[in-house]
Ligand SMILES: Nc1ncnc2c1ncn2[C@@H]1O[C@H](COP(=O)(O)OP(=O)(O)OP(=O)(O)O)[C@@H](O)[C@H]1O
């Protein structure tokens with residue numbers, strides 16, 4: 355059995371407001387995979403991560419980590435686990451470097467902080483107070499924070515949130531490398547893009563329930579809009595026409611455009627979270 | 642370095658970076674200025690009161706506000722996912738709060754001794770200040786983990802002072818009325834006040850001192866064991 359996490363009928367209710375954020379979810383995360391929790395805002399992704407990282411305790415159902423009940427572990431559990439939070443988690447009056455060194459010393463195994471900071475482009479700013487960092491810088495520091503102890507399992511909650519495309523790319527590359535070196539990842543996100551580029555398997559979650567566990571490819575085929583949007587030039591104007599992907603080769607209008615017009619762009623329908631959400635639940639995402 | 646030492650070092654680093662040591666020292670200086678204004682004749686009478694306010698009330702405020710501030714910065718969550726033990730995390734914060742109180746007590750005590758002819762027994766003052774700061778730090782935590790938000794924390798602290806601290810202050814200033822007698826029996830602040838008074842050579846019976854010290858110790862233990870420990874994680878994690 356190669357499951358790192360085995361979660362069965364997990365339920366959690368926030369006592370404060372009585373919100374049942376997780377409603378009986380079952381899934382497992384295999385060793386060496388990047389497992390995505392994909393779902394709209396308020397779906398219960400962060401709550402699930404907080405339960406698996408043992409920050410929320412009063413859950414029902416069973417969670418096994420490496421074959422043993424999660425509750426049977428003491429705090430040495432965290433030696434091999436890295437946690438990336440969805441919000442900045444730093445001392446604002448300490449510098450980036452001071453923050454990292456403080457947290458790092460609490461672990462037995464240490465990654466190379468300077469190398470990590472260089473990689474995510476924070477090295478130049480390492481001696482500035484975190485309070486002066488931009489949102490994207492704080493999120494990159496969060497990511498470095500998660501890797502401080504050279505973990506084997508990585509929890510990442512909205513890891514690309516607030517990052518520009520260049521930095522998002524760097525972070526995604528690092529996640530892929532982490533996996534190649536044998537690491538396992540739980541990635542929570544509402545971005546279809548992240549899931550497609552990174553995840554081996556995904557659970558689509560909404561309203562605290564898992565609606566579907568699948569691969570990004572299957573999810574896309576099942577829920578994607580099977581259509582092609584073509585922009586072409588005609589009578590000195592750009593026109594847009596959308597075609598069904600099925601039996602495209604027999605579509606006269608399409609063939610006419612391809613053969614006789616100047617085509618400007620051609621896009622197959624991109625699956626968006628909205629598409630999946632609408633098809634699974636019959637509602638629109640309120641984000 | 643073991644985790645407790647790392648945590649403790651971190652706490653002290655932050656006491657300085659967040660200007661808490663500096664502010665604490667500033668408050669002590671303020672007290673001393675007030676003592677000068679009061680004048681040599683009566684200043685010695687006020688010294689125990691000021692040390693008591695620093696060790697008891699400032700500590701509650703420091704710990705209570707500190708918890709909310711850290712919760713806001715989400716740093717407690719980040720600490721909770723390290724291999725550190727809960728007990729070590731809380732203990733490191735208690736030690737740093739106690740340190741601030743000791744620093745003030747020593748500063749005010751020394752000045753009182755040299756400039757205001759106060760009778761100070763440092764062999765009592767320092768351990769008693771430690772005990773007072775420790776128990777009040779735990780009281781501060783107790784309040785902080787039981788209330789929902791910062792305004793409620795402040796309101797509760799005010800209430801705490803009205804119920805427990807003011808009677809002791811009135812008592813110290815000889816404004817004591819019989820009405821408060823009942824409250825004084827169970828008031829941790831009053832127990833603290835007796836200890837400080839004793840360290841300044843005032844006439845307090847040995848039995849009362851022993852009872853006060855044991856009472857503070859027991860209270861600190863019970864609150865830590867049954868309120869602060871079980872509630873701390875829950876409080877630290879919530880957004
Ligand atoms: N600390 C909290 N106290 C009370 N209720 C909460 C708390 N955190 C989340 N909730 C509620 O639990 C539900 C799930 O929230 P959660 O944060 O897990 O969603 P999410 O999928 O991570 O959303 P997002 O994409 O916006 O981060 C929501 O209804 C939310 O209002």
Ligand SMILES: [Mg+2]
Pocket residue numbers: 399400401440511512
């Ligand atoms: Mg979330």
